[in-house]
Amino acid sequence: MTEALPPNPPAIILVRPQLGMNIGAVARAMLNFGLTELRLVQPRDGWPNPEAGPSAAGADNVINGATVFDSVAQAVADCHLTIGTAQTTRDMVRRVTSPAAAVAEMQALPAKSALLFGPERTGLVREDLLHCHAICTIPSNPDFGSLNLAQAAAVMGYAWVMGHAAPPPTWMVNHEGPAPQAELAGLITTLEQRLTQNGWFNPAPGLTETSRRMLLNVFTRPGYTGAEVQFLRGVVRSLSQPRRDAKRAATAAPTQHD
């Protein structure tokens, strides 16, 4: 038992979970460590799932309060810091952090954060991790590193409770932390629209998808603040202004000084 549980816990996001029993077991582990907000992205067998109840073992408020999303993007929309649990970095450039460091970061952030767990069979895939600012790897046996979903949740829950004692990392000039993912998604959507209008996207569907992922990736990774996202929107707007408007502005400008 502990005197006080850490405040402002992250949302726990299960991405495409397969077994109801595991969802229930995750709920139990969550409540054991003071985590209560469960989000499900495309649960395989739908939701609610009667198989979740028994393994939740009394964590009914977590199960009953769970919310369902159609995509990872929607599930993390209001989250300022998103950390995905995975054993490898899946050949992508992402900051890798430890359970203790991940929770310290979340506890230092005065805003909503999220911890993502992948499906039982595969874990989070590259497509999911594109939405994450960092990857959290639980140290484990190099020869047998695949953890059960609920056991991984328990380890992260334990780290969450323990992290309370650790001195939090400080934010320098970036006290507000990353913007919620929805703001970033707005920027990326605008960017995609403008690029499409300008014919930048290759019409081949495969390449278009690759370009979309590249955009998501390069804009998610830095953890831009809300002000920075706004700035970038301005940059995009300015850059993509139709050339005839630019000409008009250039020719119109001198008249303002008349």
Add this chain to the structure above:
Amino acid sequence: MTEALPPNPPAIILVRPQLGMNIGAVARAMLNFGLTELRLVQPRDGWPNPEAGPSAAGADNVINGATVFDSVAQAVADCHLTIGTAQTTRDMVRRVTSPAAAVAEMQALPAKSALLFGPERTGLVREDLLHCHAICTIPSNPDFGSLNLAQAAAVMGYAWVMGHAAPPPTWMVNHEGPAPQAELAGLITTLEQRLTQNGWFNPAPGLTETSRRMLLNVFTRPGYTGAEVQFLRGVVRSLSQPRRDAKRAATAAPTQHD
């Protein structure tokens, strides 16, 4: 993943486990964190249990290598340091430690240690904890503190791997650590025999049992070294020497100076 797993891992002892599925899940969690020696005390449904296989998810060497014992005393007989996981101290005087401190203690001990987990429904009871030098409490939600067996094992496994980085506590003059529990059991058996011979035990069965528990308790808690246990055996032998021998020795002594 981690570069190197800590050496000399403790035996994991499941006391009266109820569900085969949980035994398998514990085996998986163990191997995830480099723990391989599983001991079972009176598994409810016998052993081997076919329900353990699927949840072990490939941790076959742990399952196949598991050994079964009739009592906690037998299961801990060769262990120099025994730590039981429990959320409360069950109204007994026992040192309470944290996961991180418990594994640091084990990693500093150049001898076999054991980590005990109780049955799913009750956890370790007082009778089991009498065999433990310390109680390890996983910090958790005061209002929902009952962890799933395998999730508790995963948390302790994670602590085991993480503890490798922590500076170990040092033993002062007691470098060898506590004696194996079998040596202590030998002392207590001798003590019981002598006390019985001397009529110290109350013939009422209930009181006899209480006295036995008291003996186990007061001699387990200090974590005596092998040398101390030997010393105490000498004390018991000396104290319980039949009085006529003592008289004979007293009267015989002067003759040695003749």
